Amino acid sequence: MLTCCVRHVLFRRLSALKASQISVTVRLTVMQCSTSSRQDLDQARTLLRLCADRYYISPGDANVELFQRGVSCRYGPLGTALRRNLLERWWHSVTRTTVQVFGIETQRCGKDTEADGPTPLRVVESQKLQEILLEKELSQEILIQKIQMVLQRSPSVRTNFLHGALEQFVPSLELVNRKLPFGLAQTGLCFQTSDGSGCPVEVTQTSLVWFCSARTSSQWLDHWTRQRLKWWRKFALSPSDFSSSDVPEAELEEAASRGMRIIYSFPWGQETLETLWNRGDTELLQTHKGDRSKLQCQDGRKSVPHVISVTASVDRGMMAFLFNSMQQIKKGNSKQKLQQRKVLKLHPVLAPVKVALDIGRGATVELRQVCEGLLQEFMEAKISVWPGYLETLPKTMEQLNAKYDEMGVLFTVVVSENTLESGLLQVRNRDTTIKEMIHVSEIKKFLLRYISAADNI
Amino acid sequence: MLTCCVRHVLFRRLSALKASQISVTVRLTVMQCSTSSRQDLDQARTLLRLCADRYYISPGDANVELFQRGVSCRYGPLGTALRRNLLERWWHSVTRTTVQVFGIETQRCGKDTEADGPTPLRVVESQKLQEILLEKELSQEILIQKIQMVLQRSPSVRTNFLHGALEQFVPSLELVNRKLPFGLAQTGLCFQTSDGSGCPVEVTQTSLVWFCSARTSSQWLDHWTRQRLKWWRKFALSPSDFSSSDVPEAELEEAASRGMRIIYSFPWGQETLETLWNRGDTELLQTHKGDRSKLQCQDGRKSVPHVISVTASVDRGMMAFLFNSMQQIKKGNSKQKLQQRKVLKLHPVLAPVKVALDIGRGATVELRQVCEGLLQEFMEAKISVWPGYLETLPKTMEQLNAKYDEMGVLFTVVVSENTLESGLLQVRNRDTTIKEMIHVSEIKKFLLRYISAADNI
Numbered sequence: 001m002l003t004c005c006v007r008h009v010l011f012r013r014l015s016a017l018k019a020s021q022i023s024v025t026v027r028l029t030v031m032q033c034s035t036s037s038r039q040d041l042d043q044a045r046t047l048l049r050l051c052a053d054r055y056y057i058s059p060g061d062a063n064v065e066l067f068q069r070g071v072s073c074r075y076g077p078l079g080t081a082l083r084r085n086l087l088e089r090w091w092h093s094v095t096r097t098t099v100q101v102f103g104i105e106t107q108r109c110g111k112d113t114e115a116d117g118p119t120p121l122r123v124v125e126s127q128k129l130q131e132i133l134l135e136k137e138l139s140q141e142i143l144i145q146k147i148q149m150v151l152q153r154s155p156s157v158r159t160n161f162l163h164g165a166l167e168q169f170v171p172s173l174e175l176v177n178r179k180l181p182f183g184l185a186q187t188g189l190c191f192q193t194s195d196g197s198g199c200p201v202e203v204t205q206t207s208l209v210w211f212c213s214a215r216t217s218s219q220w221l222d223h224w225t226r227q228r229l230k231w232w233r234k235f236a237l238s239p240s241d242f243s244s245s246d247v248p249e250a251e252l253e254e255a256a257s258r259g260m261r262i263i264y265s266f267p268w269g270q271e272t273l274e275t276l277w278n279r280g281d282t283e284l285l286q287t288h289k290g291d292r293s294k295l296q297c298q299d300g301r302k303s304v305p306h307v308i309s310v311t312a313s314v315d316r317g318m319m320a321f322l323f324n325s326m327q328q329i330k331k332g333n334s335k336q337k338l339q340q341r342k343v344l345k346l347h348p349v350l351a352p353v354k355v356a357l358d359i360g361r362g363a364t365v366e367l368r369q370v371c372e373g374l375l376q377e378f379m380e381a382k383i384s385v386w387p388g389y390l391e392t393l394p395k396t397m398e399q400l401n402a403k404y405d406e407m408g409v410l411f412t413v414v415v416s417e418n419t420l421e422s423g424l425l426q427v428r429n430r431d432t433t434i435k436e437m438i439h440v441s442e443i444k445k446f447l448l449r450y451i452s453a454a455d456n457i
Numbered sequence: 458m459l460t461c462c463v464r465h466v467l468f469r470r471l472s473a474l475k476a477s478q479i480s481v482t483v484r485l486t487v488m489q490c491s492t493s494s495r496q497d498l499d500q501a502r503t504l505l506r507l508c509a510d511r512y513y514i515s516p517g518d519a520n521v522e523l524f525q526r527g528v529s530c531r532y533g534p535l536g537t538a539l540r541r542n543l544l545e546r547w548w549h550s551v552t553r554t555t556v557q558v559f560g561i562e563t564q565r566c567g568k569d570t571e572a573d574g575p576t577p578l579r580v581v582e583s584q585k586l587q588e589i590l591l592e593k594e595l596s597q598e599i600l601i602q603k604i605q606m607v608l609q610r611s612p613s614v615r616t617n618f619l620h621g622a623l624e625q626f627v628p629s630l631e632l633v634n635r636k637l638p639f640g641l642a643q644t645g646l647c648f649q650t651s652d653g654s655g656c657p658v659e660v661t662q663t664s665l666v667w668f669c670s671a672r673t674s675s676q677w678l679d680h681w682t683r684q685r686l687k688w689w690r691k692f693a694l695s696p697s698d699f700s701s702s703d704v705p706e707a708e709l710e711e712a713a714s715r716g717m718r719i720i721y722s723f724p725w726g727q728e729t730l731e732t733l734w735n736r737g738d739t740e741l742l743q744t745h746k747g748d749r750s751k752l753q754c755q756d757g758r759k760s761v762p763h764v765i766s767v768t769a770s771v772d773r774g775m776m777a778f779l780f781n782s783m784q785q786i787k788k789g790n791s792k793q794k795l796q797q798r799k800v801l802k803l804h805p806v807l808a809p810v811k812v813a814l815d816i817g818r819g820a821t822v823e824l825r826q827v828c829e830g831l832l833q834e835f836m837e838a839k840i841s842v843w844p845g846y847l848e849t850l851p852k853t854m855e856q857l858n859a860k861y862d863e864m865g866v867l868f869t870v871v872v873s874e875n876t877l878e879s880g881l882l883q884v885r886n887r888d889t890t891i892k893e894m895i896h897v898s899e900i901k902k903f904l905l906r907y908i909s910a911a912d913n914i
Contacts, residue, residue, distance in 0.1 A: 104534060126577065
């Protein structure tokens with residue numbers, strides 16, 4: 001497993017394989033221990049096409065490629081909701097535990113400090129630079145001086161959350177009455193320098209920076225690795241695709257004495273979702289200019305705390321859950337042709353749409369009124385709902401179900417003539433495909449119970 | 458009111474006025490129609506100091522100044538939570554309505570397109586530029602060429618959400634079956650060019666871009682102005698400090714035919730929290746290169762929709778709610794000295810901490826166990842709680858209450874010897890300062906009912 005991480009990355013265009021309405025670029029990570037089979041790549045292509053077709057990401061080759069590289073791309077409404085659900089879950093799992101974790105918010109860009117080291121990325125007012133370049137009668141020396149001045153004044157942008165959290169350590173000490181351990185949580189966007197593409201990219205990250213005594217740091221690293229792996233697996237359809245492993249010594253970051261990774265097995269090989277480092281006290285001391293007295297905590301020995309960083313890529317995590325949840329099921333349809341049913345069996349808590357509302361046969365005006373009422377009720381209960389009844393293009397129930405399965409919609413509720421008479425709704429379950437009749441007055445409670453039951457397993 | 462917006466901005470150091478532990482920079486916006494009085498400025502100074510002392514923002518002159526300018530700064534745990542609550546409320550109010558609004562997520566940076574116009578800010582790999590500048594034996598011509606190439610390859614960063622939403626209009630059309638009206642919602646960080654400070658700054662924005670027929674656009678502008686003003690006022694202690702006004706013609710943005718502003722009256726004058734523009738169809742056509750057929754909707758006439766943009770500054774909105782909610786109450790204390798009690802009466806829904814848990818006199822170990830149990834129960838119910846019982850420095854109940862009032866904590870729950878015998882907790886209400894006894898088994902329900910009642914008014 002450890003050697004898997006030394007890997008080559010190669011891009012290959014699969015759009016030539018055709019059979020896809022939109023061409024999809026698939027990035028292959030060739031790994032020493034796994035060879036991607038044709039079937040795996042077909043599955044990858046299918047999933048990426050589904051994501052673009054079903055409003056998870058915006059269509060377009062360039063955007064699909066960004067998505068697949070695990071960096072931020074343009075997300076559609078369903079992708080945006082999934083990303084929000086994932087971030088919210090992470091936040092709750094980290095800040096709402098019995099250990100003390102505080103959420104903070106630092107700036108994306110800021111003035112350089114000595115402790116920062118080299119700042120690879122800066123936000124530059126490009127107009128200013130252009131003006132300098134176009135100035136005539138400037139000697140080369142002065143030109144260079146002027147450009148360097150603009151660069152120095154330009155704020156650097158963050159490439160991770162660590163530095164911001166280390167800075168916030170001192171103001172946070174008061175909060176915890178100088179007692180260890182405690183943590184600082186942050187989520188948001190960071191910029192990363194290009195990996196060959198020649199252009200800085202954005203990534204959505206979650207970051208927990210944990211401060212503990214030197215003595216307990218190794219135990220805490222193990223604790224957080226277990227907790228994080230448990231979290232990823234909790235929402236998985238096949239949990240075994242998520243695993244953890246030690247970072248081999250050759251790949252340790254400079255300051256770190258030990259590292260752990262949480263890994264997902266994509267069809268094209270393994271990729272890292274989350275990285276945990278035991279970083280010691282070097283960077284914390286650097287950030288605060290070696291002022292030990294400011295950093296000392298009450299743990300008996302008045303020592304400087306050690307730092308554990310836990311950083312995940314939300315973009316890649318989203319992709320992992322999407323790959324993990326897709327099932328392709330062969331079934332014979334009414335005309336005896338074999339069809340593949342694709343279902344996105346996202347965890348009920350993560351699924352961006354919990355319920356789709358549609359109308360069957362009957363008096364359209366009255367049925368719509370029932371739908372409007374239900375829509376309102378669901379929204380007030382914070383159940384995300386897809387107003388399928390607004391669609392005017394005629395579709396068969398079979399077509400609708402296929403579409404909703406691909407969207408990962410948990411339940412499809414159909415309001416029909418029967419509803420007006422008996423108050424009963426037809427409710428179809430995405431995972432079992434079983435349809436049952438539930439009374440209008442019971443449906444909200446039913447949905448809430450289903451979602452919270454899945455959450456508490 | 459209209460002429461108020463033409464204004465000078467002047468910075469003035471108030472730290473010389475002393476009486477403050479940390480010096481606070483106060484920015485004065487001198488407005489034609491209001492003169493800031495000494496008392497108002499005292500109030501501003503008090504609030505800013507309170508925000509830094511009570512974990513809303515990180516201490517430090519530079520950070521307090523950023524906060525007061527209404528741009529993103531380093532927020533402490535309470536500020537982070539308030540910002541999250543505010544963003545969540547905005548998201549719900551906009552996406553969970555009976556009108557169709559979809560959440561999207563576009564990138565912060567990207568490749569230029571023709572329709573973008575000049576791109577003021579770019580993320581540059583500064584190391585690359587430095588290397589070019591240090592290269593010897595380069596002719597000036599080649600130096601300039603090389604720098605321009607690096608600039609061209611560097612991605613531009615967004616200064617607002619409008620362009621991303623206009624791009625997403627076409628893929629979103631399918632979602633709504635080409636039917637108007639609908640909207641695209643986004644929240645997050647944007648960069649803004651410097652306003653004199655010589656450094657680009659970040660702002661947290663909310664953005665709703667609304668697409669409707671030309672015929673109804675003016676009505677929709679009014680609709681959204683009413684809705685947004687109602688939203689701001691819903692969470693206010695004195696709603697009349699929030700108001701709306703037309704943007705005078707001289708200040709209209711180029712593409713806009715009409716504009717509205719939502720304004721807050723700060724102690725130093727009025728500032729804009731949210732701006733609504735009726736933008737017509739020009740920019741939408743530009744973004745899609747004039748391809749009318751791609752943009753046409755089913756509104757009887759197959760016309761290109763008109764665009765209304767609704768953009769708020771979350772950073773400044775937070776500051777408005779903090780100013781709005783602070784009350785200073787004179788009271789005589791036990792030694793007959795007049796004291797000022799400061800209370801942050803934030804709306805129950807926005808308050809970052811709903812309940813503080815403390816222990817009174819009694820067997821510490823057992824009382825702590827009760828606290829741990831309550832903490833767990835509150836966390837599971839998503840009630841944010843402050844574990845005051847972990848504090849080891851002895852404080853009187855009066856000191857604690859003063860601190861929690863300044864933090865805006867809704868309720869203080871005290872577990873004491875009495876609790877072990879009777880199961881009763883002492884519960885103090887921030888706004889009434891009334892203490893009542895509530896049974897351990899009832900407290901969660903009591904808190905949830907209080908918060909949801911405030912939400913439904």
